[in-house]
Amino acid sequence: MTRVRVTAPRSVTSGSVTPGSAASGSAALTGGRSAAASQEAAEESDAGQLFVRSLIRSQLRLGLVVALGFLLIMLAFPLVLGLVPGLAHSTIAGLPFDWVLLGAGIYPVIGLSAWLYVRTAARNEARYRDLAGDK
């Protein structure tokens, strides 16, 4: 695939840097050997923006999928309690089932969703680094 470099957007964006926003943190942390400037330029080229946009899209999709999955499971809890007669008042180890389910059962679901998200989000970023760093 041939890559066309369009210079116009680069000069526009690099000309209108907000004071203080670009100079902080990340660029300063870069080692002396690496070319932070060229990396930044690559991100602002059309191809770079394509990668950035696809990264944002995949992170957003991931967030929405995990949130939706969690919400569905959470809503299923009271539905199950309401629809299965007698379930709410049955007991587990002397404790009523509805209390155990709502008071303790949801937390592992939250933890699992969070863990899955952190893993996948890091994977998305690793893929982006491979793409963006591959010149």
Place this chain on the structure above:
Amino acid sequence: MNPVVGVAAFAAVSLATAVIGFYGLRISRTTGDFYVASRTVKPWWNASAIGGEYLSAASFLGVAGLILLSGTDALWYPVGYTAGYLMLLLFVAAPLRRSGAYTIPDFTEARLDSRAVRRVTSLVVVLVGWLYIVPQLHGAALAIRITTGLPAWVGPVAVVGVVCFTVVAGGMRSITFVQAFQYWLKLTAVAVPIVFMLLALGGGDSAAAELPPPSTANPTALAPAGPYQIISLLVALLFGTLGLPHVLVRFYTNPDGQSARRTTLIVLGLLSVFYLFPTAYGMLGRAFAPDLARSGQADALVLLLPGRMIGGVAGDLLTALVVAGAFGAFLSTTSGLVVSLAGVISQDVFGGSVRGFRLAAVVSALVPLGIASMTESQALAGSVGLVFAFTASTICPVLLLGIWWRGLTDTGAIAGMVTGGVLCGSAMVAGSVLGAAQTPSWLAQPAAWTVPAAFAVTILVSRATRGRVPRTMTRLMTRLHTPERPLATER
């Protein structure tokens, strides 16, 4: 109850807080230290500190009290408080850290390139902070009155005094250590008495035989919550956490976006463990202290239950521990809020100097003290729930759309914040004027309609003012979502 117990417990917690504050003073010298601990805090410390700051009077006293009052319906509160952090992880944690801003107004100003947006956001943040400090001070008044017999105003005044002292002395660096300590203090304070109470129960004939089923023992005649109330409450708690100023400022102390996510993951674990215990208190309270609900002292359940179930010296010691944990909760949440408010006020009004920060800290603690002394305490978890609804209707839409939507404009952001603030604020005022018994549920739990309204207005107005999308937007979106450079150059 022995009044010495309460005083001693409060004195011990205040002293420990002050000592850690002073220890931190030695390391914090520059303005950067004062604001965000120079971003060098490790995830475990940071997560404990976030947990310590987040677990307020509402979590420590309010959740158990509300469970005592309304049973399984109240179980949604701790679930929502925790799940709010999941939403924060999914949509806010890493991008916000990468934005490089110190406060929410910093973020909105950088994202939308507009001073006007900054001013409106600052106003909302300060309002949210003050609204959130007031229930903490009500909790302190309640705890002092119940446990020591001293006049109620002593509690709030003491809390504000200790908080001002530590914040002025050490800034954020010491706050991080103080907060991390507070989490473990609160967990110990809430967990150890439960263990002893269960042992005491087991020491009788048989625990299961003695424990009446809590779902059948309803101490009040409260009607069960309908689906609308539960959904609206969950909307408020899930989306409200995203916008809490004292929660957000913590993310800037992570070194990068990845560690911001890891920190949030640990926080979720810490919160899940903590909330098991207030739930247990509520359950035991329904069985053994239903009279507290009838006499309107439900919020004092956590403070009174250990003394009731275990008498004598052991009971006094456990009560002292619980009181210490409760004051830990008031102190940590209040100081976290004061630090973040002081950060906002000092940058907007005093030019961001260390002196200005100290002055702003005192201002941001004294105003809610005035409000608290003029208002009556309601159910703690309920009033904090309303603050979440307000945050969800104002800061949350701007934050979420700012991070994920390229089309957001400054006009849209301001219109959305004003709409959400006015709608939710009027509902809160109407609710307090009408009183809890007369308020219809759509006013008592407004989040289900105010949050969508704020989102809709933000989006529609942004669409209408399409030309005002800032030119720095592309650059900023790239920065929010791409991993930090040092990692990128390692390969």
